Amino acid sequence: MSGRVAGKVALVTGGAKGLGEADARALAAEGARVVLTDVDEAGGQAVADDIGAVFKQQDVTDEARWQAIIGEIRSDFGALHVLVNNAGIVLPGSIESQTYAQYRAQLAVSADGTFLGSKHAIPLMAESGGGSIINMASVVSKLAYSGVISYAAAKGAIEGMSRSIAAHCLESGYRIRCNSIHPGIIDTPMVQNFGASGDEAGMDGPQPPEGPAPAEGGVLGIPQNIADLVVFLASDESAFITAQEFVIDGGMSMLPAPLTHRLQ
Numbered sequence: 001m002s003g004r005v006a007g008k009v010a011l012v013t014g015g016a017k018g019l020g021e022a023d024a025r026a027l028a029a030e031g032a033r034v035v036l037t038d039v040d041e042a043g044g045q046a047v048a049d050d051i052g053a054v055f056k057q058q059d060v061t062d063e064a065r066w067q068a069i070i071g072e073i074r075s076d077f078g079a080l081h082v083l084v085n086n087a088g089i090v091l092p093g094s095i096e097s098q099t100y101a102q103y104r105a106q107l108a109v110s111a112d113g114t115f116l117g118s119k120h121a122i123p124l125m126a127e128s129g130g131g132s133i134i135n136m137a138s139v140v141s142k143l144a145y146s147g148v149i150s151y152a153a154a155k156g157a158i159e160g161m162s163r164s165i166a167a168h169c170l171e172s173g174y175r176i177r178c179n180s181i182h183p184g185i186i187d188t189p190m191v192q193n194f195g196a197s198g199d200e201a202g203m204d205g206p207q208p209p210e211g212p213a214p215a216e217g218g219v220l221g222i223p224q225n226i227a228d229l230v231v232f233l234a235s236d237e238s239a240f241i242t243a244q245e246f247v248i249d250g251g252m253s254m255l256p257a258p259l260t261h262r263l264q
């Protein structure tokens with residue numbers, strides 16, 4: 001099948017690598033006009049060039065930059081139908097080892113970034129006749145991992161925020177759906193270099209001690225697993241789906257490990 005999101009304009013944050021790159025590639029392959037953003041200018045531009053997308057440098061914690069990017073999409077494309085709030089970092093640490101500065105840095109990228117993106121995209125999406133906001137949460141907000149306290153808090157915030165956004169859009173008469181995706185452990189640079197993304201949060205000084213990655217012992221998915229769901233949620237195939245949470249983890253959160261290992 002192709003052209004499942006033909007005619008739609010899609011904005012993907014954190015599109016330079018990992019899940020955001022896979023989402024951007026899949027949306028472009030299915031006919032969307034894609035704008036991808038990232039703090040990583042070289043990586044983001046390379047992906048955009050490869051798929052015929054537009055790259056814009058962006059730190060999702062910067063509200064003025066969000067306003068500027070939405071304004072540019074309005075003038076260059078005249079519409080926005082899909083927002084994938086994907087950009088993220090993970091700063092490991094427990095309630096005792098994590099510093100307040102680390103906690104705030106994690107919340108800034110993951111929770112504030114999702115808030116700001118949704119807030120500033122909604123008016124243009126409403127003007128465009130509606131669309132789909134897809135927020136990248138995590139299965140971590142559903143489970144009990146000691147070593148990722150602020151990541152769990154941020155992903156829980158995204159989960160609740162997504163339902164509130166969905167309700168607001170319906171109450172406002174906008175045809176904008178909003179859902180959250182809760183991936184399990186997916187093979188991306190974030191997982192490969194677990195705990196190394198403090199640089200992207202502008203963190204100074206020593207990083208938290210590296211705890212065991214939540215991936216240990218779990219099933220490992222591939223970015224395309226998530227991109228397939230993103231395309232579905234971006235497309236009109238999911239027109240009646242909003243305010244929902246999609247756990248996509250190979251069954252990791254539900255099944256005994258020996259069974260989940262059989263999926264891939």
Ligand SMILES: NC(=O)c1ccc[n+]([C@@H]2O[C@H](COP(=O)([O-])OP(=O)(O)OC[C@H]3O[C@@H](n4cnc5c(N)ncnc54)[C@H](O)[C@@H]3O)[C@@H](O)[C@H]2O)c1
Nearest residue numbers: 014016018019039059060087088138183185186188189190
């Ligand atoms: N990989 C997994 O197993 C997994 C599981 C659950 C949830 N997630 C979530 O999926 C999303 C993508 O994760 P990933 O595994 O692809 O990570 P990744 O580290 O491989 O890629 C994240 C991208 O976000 C960008 N980024 C970081 N901070 C940014 C900022 N402030 N502004 C703009 N861009 C920024 C990075 O430069 C990078 O290109 C994240 O929200 C993550 O929390 C990932």
